[in-house]
Amino acid sequence: MTGTQQGAAVRTVGVVHVYRVAGTDVAALRGVDLAVAPGERVALLGPSGSGKSTLLSVVAGLRRPSAGSVLVDGRDIARYTEAQLYGYRSESLGLMMQGAVSNLLPYASPRENVAFVGGRGRSRGRDPVAEEALAAAGLADERRPVGVLGRADQQATALAVAMAGSPRLLLVDEPTSQLDDDARESLLDTLVQTTTAVGTTLLMVTHDEQVAHRMQRMVRMRDGRVGAEGQRHEQYAVIGADGSVQLPEELLASWPAGSTVSVQASSPDEISIRRRLPAEEAP
Structure with missing residues (x-):
């Protein structure tokens, strides 16, 4: 595979997301400013409740922010109509959220699952990127239904489905949380290989430092804000729009x-x- 497109540029500006629990407002995101360059691979790290999965769902257009802008290639998807969001998700976006395996067809083979996505219009005919993802995981000739496969093969199938149609932006939530070390590295190899080959921008949520190190940049979230970012050996605190800086943990x-x-x-x-x-x- 060779690069055939430019990944999507993503930028969030002052994103706030508030939801209600038992009659009380809870702020999951408290003014998130984040920029991801086209084709960049970024890991979102942070403890449970830090807002990283909420941010991913906002960028996916699955939740609307309470305030702020979510810019994908300069267009604010927070202002999109439902029809526009549907077009965005079906044409430009690949999703591998937590529980992605439950969204596969358990009675169909890995290749049939990919073909089903093509039947809905995400890709037409044989999909080279999805086929490469299946081949990298050793699933190109797998005829058994996904429901009887192991967790690692199910996750690899979910990745192939997410990459069908060569999305310009791939959003992934905890893809390796239930995998052993060997299966984790194999899935990450496939993930990096396929997104790099076609220039897809990747934003991934993980709690695993070793997984995050496979990305080009790590962004740490805490209490609904971006606290620090950098590469493996260099982490820098991020100054918020209000001048705040989070202390080291x-x-x-x-x-x-x-x-x-x-x-x-x-x-x-x-x-x-x-x-x-x-x-x-x-x-």
């Missing part, structure tokens, strides 16, 4: 919420932050 226990600090500018490119100790507080 290892300091949270000793610098709890409500702590007061002094902030001094050492130079235009450097600041120092010092926690105010209890003994320094006025009576």
Whole structure:
């Protein structure tokens, strides 16, 4: 396979998502600013409840943000009609969400599952990218129904289905959470190979650092915001639109919420932050 397209550019600006639980408003996203370049592979990391899966569903157009913009190639899908969202998901987007296996046809073979997507208009005839994904997983000639296959083969089939039609943007949520080490690496090999070959932009949610290291960039979320980003050996805190910076997680226990600090500018490119100790507080 060779690159045949440019992946989608994704940018979120001040994205907020609020939902109600037992009559109470809960903010899952608190002003997320994120930019993903065409063809880039980005991992979203963070603890449970940090907002990473919510953000993925907002970019997929499955949820509408309460505020902010979700720009895909400069077009704000948050303002799309339902018909426009359907066109966006069917023409430009590949989805491999949690529980993706449950969306496969259990009585059909891997190749028949891919063909079903083609029958709905995502691809026409034989799909080279999906076929390559199946071949990479050793499933090109698998005739057994997906329902009797192991978890790793089911996940590989779900990936092939998501890549049918060579989507410009692929959104993946915890693809390896139920796989052993060998199966995880095999799926990641296929994922990286197929998206790189056709230039697809990839945004993936994971809790696994080793999985995240296979991506080109890692973005860490906490409390509904982007806290840090970078590559494997370089992580940088991200300044929010309101000027806020999240502390490193290892300091949270000793610098709890409500702590007061002094902030001094050492130079235009450097600041120092010092926690105010209890003994320094006025009576």
